Structure formats: structure tokens, C-alpha cells
Amino acid sequence: MRALQVQGSSPNVFSAEQIASITGGRLEADPTIKVTAQAVLDSRAAQPGSLFVAAQGENVDGHDYARGALENGATLVLGTRSIEGVPVVVVEDIEQALGLLAQAHLRNLRQQGDIRVVGITGSAGKTTTKDLIGQILSEHGSTIFPAGSFNNELGLPLTVLRATPETRYLVLEMGASAPGDLTYLTHIAPLDVAVVLIVGSAHLGGFGGGIDDVARAKSELVQGVVAGGTVILNADDLRVIAMKDQASEEVLTYGVVRDTTFHATETHIDALGRSRFTVTDTRTSETEEVHLQLVGEHHMTNALAALAATTVLGINLNAAVSTLNNATALSPHRMDVTERPDGITIIDDSYNANPDSMRAALKALAVIAGRKRRTVAVLGEMLELGENSREQHDDLGRIVVRLNISLLVVVGAGASGIADGAMQEGSWGDEVVEVPTIEEAETFLTEYLTEGDVVLVKSSKGSGLWKLADRLVGKA
Structure with a gap:
């Protein structure tokens, strides 16, 4: 059975009166109004029966688009203030109200049927692992998993609200930028299966104590499992496997180290940077050969987690391996490899970046190019690293040199530490280029690149290098 696509699924019916009651909001609408379609943040995505969530962004106020949402079919608005002539449930806090609504919705679904909820967290690999799990489960029941990275206090409830009584599997990506985030998200959506990938240096700015505080925050996921559920931990990461002591339910492990439940052996990276390995379920001694289509050695961890x-x-x-061997990265800007007609290869991994994912992507660049092709690393700033940001960028520049990358192009002042590290490590002359803007990076690369070059584009999403990646592959 194929998945019910997120975009086309419909929630249970809620009346305006019920939404006001669940959220503690003030009803400024006909109480009998029905919400019969998905909740949306974008007024353009509204359809007949939608609930429009008038969230406040950095540069946009959703209330300004409420009438447009109604014109597109939305029947009700969830907002923080009255809007003349518009049916609204007025709440003090949009995120909290949306969470309460999603919590109630999932509770109703559990009472009606046999929905199973999977949650994934980790400093890297969450979105890809979510996509892999979603693709496997979609072959065996109606499955909801979001496109992209809907992993925060707004995105996760919106995904939960898209589940229906027919949904068999709900796959959720759960991000943590500070302590307590995962406790909050698992309170909205308690898990049948909790998956922890790796603990790294992502979002260090929100964790005053550094990486050990990141580990403590990630461990909140294992405490968000329902009775009879399962916790799945990466045994190759010492900080992750240590979380087993905090789990009250069954714990299974995966990795290349010995004594794991799902054990990888005979690991190999082919000339295109794709992982090949043998996986054994040590509970049953069943063994299968995995041949991933995804580029990057780090995807072996994601694949093992998905199989577990x-x-x-x-x-x-x-059956799981059969689907996995044909699975692709569904979400954009994640190790997306494009072979241009002019013989230049572009590796677009520009959706997000932290020191761990940067190292993995640079290693993949070196593997794909081998010793015969020029390598170009176009790198931007890694955001949310806190007080150690400069040091982390410097370390990355040194790794570029150690991997013998032919050219380093550093984009933006915030990433200048990468260039400093490379030069301190011994990269001189024309091997390091710094440009202040994406436009100047594009101009330089247009003149520099030639047939056979392999180019990696990577930074945090907020740095904007995804726009450059789109231009290099002809999507812009």
C-alpha cells in the first residue's frame, strides 16, 4: 500500500467550538464552523476546510494573510488577535495552542485505531533517516512523514494534524535547539519507537555546557516512549549508547561495533561515495546485503537506524532492505548529486551544516573525486555554534587541507574562520578564495570550473548557499 501523501491527507473533523475548547482560546466565529482539511501556515496552501495558523515570523505576520487564506478555502483562523470579518480562535500563544490541538488529535487517533508513531533525533541525519523510514513503511501501510525538515514546535504539530484514522504509521523528525525541546515535542506526540542517531556540535549556542548538554537534551527522546515501546540507539556513538540507562522500555542498538542488535559488517564505500554493507539482525541471525543509492559514508548510520x-x-x-536499496533522499539540498552536461559534478548539501555533517560531506567529496578529478569545496557559515564558533570553523579549514581538497571557496564574513584554518594548516596562494556574497561566488565559479571538477556546496540554511547550489545545477 502506498502512503497517503502529507499534502493530500485530511484530519478528523474539528468544530470551531472544539478548537477553542482544546486550545483555551476565545471563539470569535460561528461555533459550528468545521475544519475538515489540513492546518497550514502558508495562506497559499489553504484548501477548502483548512485551518489557517496565523503565526508571527521574523519578517511576516500571518494575520495579514488571513483573508487570503479564507479566499483559498480556509474556514477558520488560529491567531493571537481579532481580525475584523474573519472567523478566529484567539489564543495567547500560537505554538502552544497548535501543540495542544495536535496532542488531542493524536490521542483521538490512538483511541480509534492502531497508529504507530516513530520519532527521530540527532545532531545530523534526522531528515534523511525520516525519509528512509517513511519510504519503507509506505510499502506496508498508510504513512505520514513530512517533506523537508518539519521538526520544531510548529512543524511537528502540523505534521501530526495531517494524520487520519486510516494512518498506520506517523514518522516525525524531532529537533532540539535547547534543553526541554524534545520533552515538549514528545509530550505532544508520545512515541512507539524512538531513534537517536548521533550527538554532535549542532545548535551548541542553545546549550551552555557544550556537547554533554547536547547529549542530555537528546536523551529526552528516550524518555518520551509509551509503555511497550522501543528505544533504538546508535552503539557507535558513546554519548548515544549511554542513553540506554535512561530508557524504561526495550532498547535495541545498531552499529559496526560488536554486540549490537543490528550489526553492520563488510562495510565498503564505492567510487561514487555510496555505502555497501552486510546487516545482521542478531535476534534472528537474518542477514541481508545493503547497497545504498545515497552518497556519503555517514548514510550507513541512517540506513541502519531505518532498518532497526x-x-x-x-x-x-x-522487505525493508529491498526498499532501502532503492530509496532516495526525498528532501532537497541533502547530498544531492547532479552531473551537469558540461562534465562538472555538483554535490548540493546546503540545507544545513554543523561540524559533523561538514566533515562527512567533505569526505564524500574526496571519495567521489578520487585522485583524478579536481575538488572544490564551497563553504559558508555554520550557524548556532555558540562561543566556540570561530574555533569550529578554523578546525574545518584544517580538515579541508588534510583531505587535499584542490580549492576552498569561503562565502561570507561569518565563515572566514574556515579560510584562516586552511591557511594555518598550510594552504597557500590560489588554494583558498574568500568572497563576501553568493553572487560573487557564482561569478568566480563560472569562470573557474571546468570539465571533470567535483564541487561541494555546504553551509547552514540561514547562510543562503542553497541559492547558489540551485543556480549551479540550473534550478534557479
Whole structure:
């Protein structure tokens, strides 16, 4: 059975009166108004029966678009103030209200049917692992998993609200920028299966104590599992495997180290940077050969996690591997490899970046190019690293040199530490280029690149290098 696509699924019916009651809001609408379609943040995505969530962004106030949402079919608005002539449930806090609504919705679904909820967290790999799990489960039941990275206090409730009584599997990506985030998200959506990938240096700015505080925050996921649920931990990461002591339910492990439940052996990276390995379910001694289509050695961790999670849910290992071997990265700007007609290869991994994912992407660049092709690393700033940001960028520049990358192009002043590290490590002359803007980077690359070059584009999303990646592959 194929998945019910997120975009086309419909929630249970809520009346305006029920939404006001659940959220503690003030009803400024006909109480009998019905919400019969998905909740949306973008007025352009509204359809007949939608609930429009008038969230306040940095540069946009959703209330200004409420009438447009109604024109597109929305029947009700969730907002923080009255809007003349518009049916609104007025609440003090949009995020909290949306969370309460999603919590109530999932509770109703659990009472009506047999929905199973999977949650994934980690400093890197969440979105890809979510996509892999979603693709496997979609072959075996109606599955909801979001496109992209809907992993925060707004995105996760919106995904939960898209589930229906027919939904068998709900796959959720859960991000943490500060302590307590995962406790909050798992309170909205308690988990049948909790998957922890790696603990790294992402979002260090929100964790005053550094990486050990990141580990403590990630461990909140294992405490958000329902009775009879399962916790799945990466045994290759010492900080992750230590979380087993905090789990009250069954714990299964995966990795290349010995004594894991899902054990990878005979690991190999092919000339295109794709992982090949043998996986054994040590509970049953069943063994399968995995041949990933995804580029990057780090995807072996994501694949093992996906196999563990889906097997726990009753999917046969052979069937899971069969889907996995044909799976792709559905979300954009994640190790997306494009072979241009002029013979230049672009590796677009520009959606997000932290020191761990940067190292993995640079290693993939070196592997794909081998020793015969020029390598170009176009790197921007890694955001939210806190007080150690400069040091982390410097370290990355040194790694570029150690991997013998032919050219480093550093984009933006915030990433200048990368250039400093490369030069301190011994990269001189024309091997390091600094440009202040994306436009200047594009101009330089247009003149510099030639047939056979392999180019990696990577930074945090907020740095904007995804726009450059789109231009380099002809999407802009």
C-alpha cells in the first residue's frame, strides 16, 4: 500500500467550538464552523476546510494573510488577535495552542485505531533517516512523514494534524535547539519507537555546557516512549549508547561495533561515495546485503537506524532492505548529486551544516573525486555554534587541507574562520578564495570550473548557499 501523501491527507473533523475548547482560546466565529482539511501556515496552501495558523515570523505576520487564506478555502483562523470579518480562535500563544490541538488529535487517533508513531533525533541525519523510514513503511501501510525538515514546535504539530484514522504509521523528525525541546515535542506526540542517531556540535549556542548538554537534551527522546515501546540507539556513538540507562522500555542498538542488535559488517564505500554493507539482525541471525543509492559514508548510520525502526514495527528485514536499496533522499539540498552536461559534478548539501555533517560531506567529496578529478569545496557559515564558533570553523579549514581538497571557496564574513584554518594548516596562494556574497561566488565559479571538477556546496540554511547550489545545477 502506498502512503497517503502529507499534502493530500485530511484530519478528523474539528468544530470551531472544539478548537477553542482544546486550545483555551476565545471563539470569535460561528461555533459550528468545521475544519475538515489540513492546518497550514502558508495562506497559499489553504484548501477548502483548512485551518489557517496565523503565526508571527521574523519578517511576516500571518494575520495579514488571513483573508487570503479564507479566499483559498480556509474556514477558520488560529491567531493571537481579532481580525475584523474573519472567523478566529484567539489564543495567547500560537505554538502552544497548535501543540495542544495536535496532542488531542493524536490521542483521538490512538483511541480509534492502531497508529504507530516513530520519532527521530540527532545532531545530523534526522531528515534523511525520516525519509528512509517513511519510504519503507509506505510499502506496508498508510504513512505520514513530512517533506523537508518539519521538526520544531510548529512543524511537528502540523505534521501530526495531517494524520487520519486510516494512518498506520506517523514518522516525525524531532529537533532540539535547547534543553526541554524534545520533552515538549514528545509530550505532544508520545512515541512507539524512538531513534537517536548521533550527538554532535549542532545548535551548541542553545546549550551552555557544550556537547554533554547536547547529549542530555537528546536523551529526552528516550524518555518520551509509551509503555511497550522501543528505544533504538546508535552503539557507535558513546554519548548515544549511554542513553540506554535512561530508557524504561526495550532498547535495541545498531552499529559496526560488536554486540549490537543490528550489526553492520563488510562495510565498503564505492567510487561514487555510496555505502555497501552486510546487516545482521542478531535476534534472528537474518542477514541481508545493503547497497545504498545515497552518497556519503555517514548514510550507513541512517540506513541502519531505518532498518532497526521498521523491523521493530513488524516489517520483514528482507522487505525493508529491498526498499532501502532503492530509496532516495526525498528532501532537497541533502547530498544531492547532479552531473551537469558540461562534465562538472555538483554535490548540493546546503540545507544545513554543523561540524559533523561538514566533515562527512567533505569526505564524500574526496571519495567521489578520487585522485583524478579536481575538488572544490564551497563553504559558508555554520550557524548556532555558540562561543566556540570561530574555533569550529578554523578546525574545518584544517580538515579541508588534510583531505587535499584542490580549492576552498569561503562565502561570507561569518565563515572566514574556515579560510584562516586552511591557511594555518598550510594552504597557500590560489588554494583558498574568500568572497563576501553568493553572487560573487557564482561569478568566480563560472569562470573557474571546468570539465571533470567535483564541487561541494555546504553551509547552514540561514547562510543562503542553497541559492547558489540551485543556480549551479540550473534550478534557479
